[in-house]
Amino acid sequence: MLDIAEELDRWARQGREFAVATVVATNGSSPRQPGAALAVDSDGTAIGSVSGGCVEGAVYELCRQALEDGTTVVERFGYSDEDAFAVGLTCGGIIDILVTPVLAQSPARAVFTAACAAAAQGSPAALVRVAEGPPQLLGRALLVHPDGRYEGGLGDHPDLDRAAAGEARALLDAGQTGDIVIGEDGSRCGRQLTLLVESSVPAPRMIVFGAIDFASALVRVGKLLGHHVTVCDARPVFATRERFPEADEVVVDWPHRYLEATPLDSRTVLCVLTHNAKFDVPLLERALKLPVAYVGAMGSRRTHLERDERLREAGVTELELARLRSPIGLDLGARTPEETALSIAAEIVAARRGGSGVSLRGAHTPIHHDGARGPARRIGEVA
Incomplete structure (x- = not known):
């Protein structure tokens, strides 16, 4: 919802x-x-x-x-x-x-209203609803906040709300939507309910390093995919709002210094388009140690090999180097900035969804890699 x-x-x-x-x-x-x-x-x-x-x-x-x-x-x-x-x-x-x-007099209207307002404002919250259980409980709702507060109610037992709020916070912390199975009294016993937990979290970040023409196209594609997009470059003549009007932020700073100071999470994607060793090496040396979703770097295969050697000399391990997507993007034969941005975005989606990047025609792989429903997570289970 x-x-x-x-x-x-x-x-x-x-x-x-x-x-x-x-x-x-x-x-x-x-x-x-x-x-x-x-x-x-x-x-x-x-x-x-x-x-x-x-x-x-x-x-x-x-x-x-x-x-x-x-x-x-x-x-x-x-x-x-x-x-x-x-x-x-x-x-x-x-x-x-x-x-x-x-409806105007629906018991859950206040919860629905608060959930929609939080999501519209980009505030983190989890909406919990009874998706399977006794008819009188279907649709009952609980809104859970990151600090543990919750409003609304799922049933007649207060322990149910407390237990569900605890489980929902775990999914909210991970920015995930999923279901959990819980007893009507909040325990693992007795008649059970299936709850749908929808996490509303701020948009994932895409940070584009290098204020070049390819960056402008990538900003547009990043916004299309729902990212909060930042462009960072140390050169003020290039990193301007006029050149990147669709970016959420345009930052003039040394890339590695900005990376050290800005908030990141496990959904953040980092796209390094500078292909200049004085920017790339100190930036990637730090980026490859961070628990982010994606790190990609632009450059020819020769540039990639030379950059890898510089990174090894800087102390980057082989395991860390294996995380680097370079040359950045999937092989689409891209030439224009827009085509290149599409190939980068395709690789980001494939990394997030577990796709192979190969043509679906003739392939024997699922179209929706995360589409099959797994078993609902029971209360107390580790995801």
Whole structure:
């Protein structure tokens, strides 16, 4: 649901009533992942998507029905080959959809409103909802903050909320959306509930070192992928807002010095486009020791080999060097800055999703590498 939070926040502030259909589970190949949502207001306006088109019409009608009767339901959609016009996923997967009405007097409206506001403002929070359990508990919601505070409620036992909040904080810290299984009383025993936890975290960072023409194209692609993009270069004549109007930040500083001072996390991607040893070596010497998601460096194969030797001389280990994506990007035959930016972005996505980077035609690999639903994590388990 948080993928359409900005628009839902606007609806909530306008006092609109709406119903939200959220993917809570997937099995096999499916176009959208848990947390993807479609919402319909009382006027029939729809936003978002749960299937990329396969079952949108049927889900739209479920939302309209939920607005009429105020009932929360879970509906399963799967592949049907008996009737070409049957409602089903032509990709062969299965998705479970939780449909929740958010009416003026809904007990969960305050939680939904707060969750959408937090996500729209870029504030970290985790929305927890009952996705599988007794009908009277379906859709119950809890909003968990990084400091452990929570609002709302999932059931009638206070230990349930405390236990769920603890589990949700672990997923929030990792910036992950997923499900957990927990007992109705908050323990591992008794009748169990499946909870969907949606983490809303600030956009992952992309830091582009080197204010060159290729950087300008990469900034645009980085924004398209949802990154908070920073351009850093030590040369003030090149690192200007006029040259990079779409960047979130343009920083004039020595790259290695900026890297040491700026906040990073496990989702951060670092793209080194300077291909100049006086900038690259001190920067990469530090970058390859950091627990970031991706480190790539531009340059020819000759530049790459020479840079590797300089890095070894600076004390970088072979294990650290193995993390470096250089020459940066996938082999697309790219020549223009835009094509090169696309090849870099493709490598970043492949690294994040576990893709091979090979053509899907003739390949025997899954199209959606993280699309298959694994078992729900039980309370107390280590992910």
